[in-house]
Amino acid sequence: MVRGGDIRVSFQQGDQGLFETASGGSGELAVPMAWAFGSGSRGVTLVGLLAKDTYLESAVSFYARTSSLDITPGQQSLPSTSLLQAVGQTNGVRKCFPCHATGPVTFGEQEVAVAEPGVWCEACHGPARQHTQAAARRDVPAARRLIRRLGGLSGERLNQVCGNCHRPPAGGEAGNDFAVAWNVRHQPPYLERSKCFAGGKLSCSTCHPAHQELRREDAGFYRDRCMGCHQAKVGHSRPAPTCLTRPGPDCVHCHMPAVTVSSQLTFRNHWIGVYGGDQALIPVR
Ligand code: HEC
Ligand code: HEC
Ligand code: HEC
Ligand code: HEC
Ligand code: HEC
Ligand code: HEC
Numbered sequence: 108m109v110r111g112g113d114i115r116v117s118f119q120q121g122d123q124g125l126f127e128t129a130s131g132g133s134g135e136l137a138v139p140m141a142w143a144f145g146s147g148s149r150g151v152t153l154v155g156l157l158a159k160d161t162y163l164e165s166a167v168s169f170y171a172r173t174s175s176l177d178i179t180p181g182q183q184s185l186p187s188t189s190l191l192q193a194v195g196q197t198n199g200v201r202k203c204f205p206c207h208a209t210g211p212v213t214f215g216e217q218e219v220a221v222a223e224p225g226v227w228c229e230a231c232h233g234p235a236r237q238h239t240q241a242a243a244r245r246d247v248p249a250a251r252r253l254i255r256r257l258g259g260l261s262g263e264r265l266n267q268v269c270g271n272c273h274r275p276p277a278g279g280e281a282g283n284d285f286a287v288a289w290n291v292r293h294q295p296p297y298l299e300r301s302k303c304f305a306g307g308k309l310s311c312s313t314c315h316p317a318h319q320e321l322r323r324e325d326a327g328f329y330r331d332r333c334m335g336c337h338q339a340k341v342g343h344s345r346p347a348p349t350c351l352t353r354p355g356p357d358c359v360h361c362h363m364p365a366v367t368v369s370s371q372l373t374f375r376n377h378w379i380g381v382y383g384g385d386q387a388l389i390p391v392r
Contacts (some may be wrong), residue, residue, distance in 0.1 A: 108167055108176055111187035116167055116194060118153075127155060127165050129193040129227040138163055142219070144207050147171055148321075152179050154200055160353060162200035170371035177371060180289070206272040210234075218361050231257060231268060231317075253335060257317065262310035268294040269311045285378070285389050291366045297377035303336065304379075326357035333358045 108116045114131035118140070126139045140155040150170045157163040166187065168179040178384070187193045201219075204212040209230040210222025222229075229235050233255035241249035257268065276283055276290045283296055291297065294311070303309045314332050315321065323327045337351060350356055362380065364387035367373045380390025 110166065110193040111189070114187065114190060114193040118167075125153070127153065127167070127194050128294065129190040131190060131193070133190060136194060138194055140165065142203075144203055146225070154203060155195075156217065157197060160214075161197050162219075163195045163197050164203070166195040172371045175371075177369075180369075180372070184367045206274075226272070230272075231255075255300075260310070262304065262307060265310040265312060266295045272313075288366050288368045288388060290377050291368070291374040291388070294377040298379075301379035303376070306336070308336070326359070327355075329359045329363075330356070333362075 110116055110129070112131075113299060114129050116127065116129050119126050119128055119137075122223050123139065125138055125140045126137045128380050130136075136200070138155045140153040140158055142154045143151050144154060145151040147169075148171060150168050152168040153165040155163050155165070164179060164182075165186075165257070166179055166182050167176050169175075170177055182196055184198055185192065201214060205222060208221035208224050209227040212222075213220045235254055238254040241247075241253055253258070257265065261389070273294050275296045276287075276293045284290060285297075285300075298304055298309070298311070310350055314329060314333075319355050350358075351363065361382065363378075364376050364382055366387050376387060378390060381392050383391040
């Protein structure tokens, strides 16, 4: 990929591992890439060690939709005129690890040790050593007590569990500008705005049952979730909207519109509402 005028950025696999290399008029810079982030369902971003204690997020990521390389989200507007700028950025890269791995993370001078790469049981249920020890002793009451149980949590509490990683946009409340398309990737604050949420029964697991893959392009599955609550409304004092009485509509298509943030990435707007015209960010009501 060409960056900052005439700087070429590429990846090379050699005996010493995978390197990201920037080359241009002023020479060449090669950074060893040590970690790959993302399940790959949308994309993968590589992270490397630039120098002692300095981690680098590559400026170039792999995108699944197009099976191609392009600029990493968040780096589109950074300068890229030096070799160092062209390979990536070093701000806050340590923070990637706790969200994309399970258990404690320790940063050494040359390497990062994670208990388990990826999001596994203990990322949601908390530390489980005492629980598994109790289970091995067949002490069922203790085993039940010594694990964080998630069934039966309120929507708000479960949102917090998921929200540890599916966090609000950077900048807190102030950063929460619903007119910014990229913010749609941070689901909890959007869901919380929905009138459906105010009912107190809606949570992430209503539509994303625990331990299951994300249901993609499955209008019927999501319609069943909506109708679980909205069915009862039909025929009550207020006349039902026509969308509820017609058979088989794709509810989320209209009420949770897809928001395209780049040619490779689309996120679903989790602010459930009535949208007008082409507007997909803020409901008209
Ligand atoms: C606060 C937690 C958090 C931090 C910090 C974080 N991520 Fe993520 N990341 C997530 C979550 C949650 C998702 C899934 C939702 C989404 O796509 O935004 C994700 C998605 C991704 C994906 C797409 C994954 C896929 O399945 O296709 C990549 C790649 C990625 N992150 C890389 C990084 C890198 C590199 C960093 C550090 C610069 C980083 N993330 C920092 C939580 C985090
Ligand atoms: C992304 C978060 C997440 C991960 C990862 C996860 N779980 Fe769960 N788990 C949940 C949620 C949420 C519930 C509650 C389900 C419900 O309300 O129906 C749950 C429920 C359970 C329950 C029923 C008891 C309870 O807590 O309500 C067991 C047992 C369980 N999970 C085991 C596991 C095991 C074993 C793994 C790893 C293989 C795992 N979970 C990974 C989120 C997760
Ligand atoms: C430890 C951090 C963490 C927690 C806690 C967490 N997630 Fe995630 N989640 C991620 C990351 C990171 C990804 C991106 C995929 C990947 O790299 O594994 C993701 C991806 C997803 C996806 C998209 C999967 C896909 O195929 O695109 C859904 C849906 C999801 N999470 C739902 C939840 C729900 C619901 C909860 C709470 C019960 C939860 N997550 C808790 C980190 C987390
Ligand atoms: C856990 C129950 C629950 C689920 C699931 C649910 N809703 Fe709702 N929804 C509500 C409640 C409660 C309200 C507010 C009272 C009302 O207007 O009926 C509401 C309101 C709405 C509104 C009116 C919004 C407004 O601003 O006037 C729309 C549109 C809507 N829901 C669509 C959906 C769609 C589409 C789905 C599925 C993707 C869904 N709901 C899933 C409970 C739910
Ligand atoms: C009312 C249903 C509903 C609820 C509740 C819900 N989601 Fe989703 N979610 C969806 C739909 C629909 C999609 C898009 C599925 C597809 O790709 O076809 C989606 C997609 C996602 C994705 C993949 C990225 C994207 O935007 O397409 C993540 C991550 C995610 N949801 C996280 C969450 C989290 C975290 C919560 C709780 C704060 C949550 N969702 C609550 C319906 C819901
Ligand atoms: C073609 C787009 C479209 C589809 C598909 C659609 N809706 Fe709607 N819906 C609307 C519009 C527009 C309104 C507001 C106008 C109205 O009330 O008729 C609305 C209103 C609503 C309301 C608010 C009613 C009120 O005034 O309190 C609910 C709840 C709702 N829809 C749920 C659903 C559910 C559930 C589905 C799937 C079975 C669905 N919608 C499918 C466009 C759609």
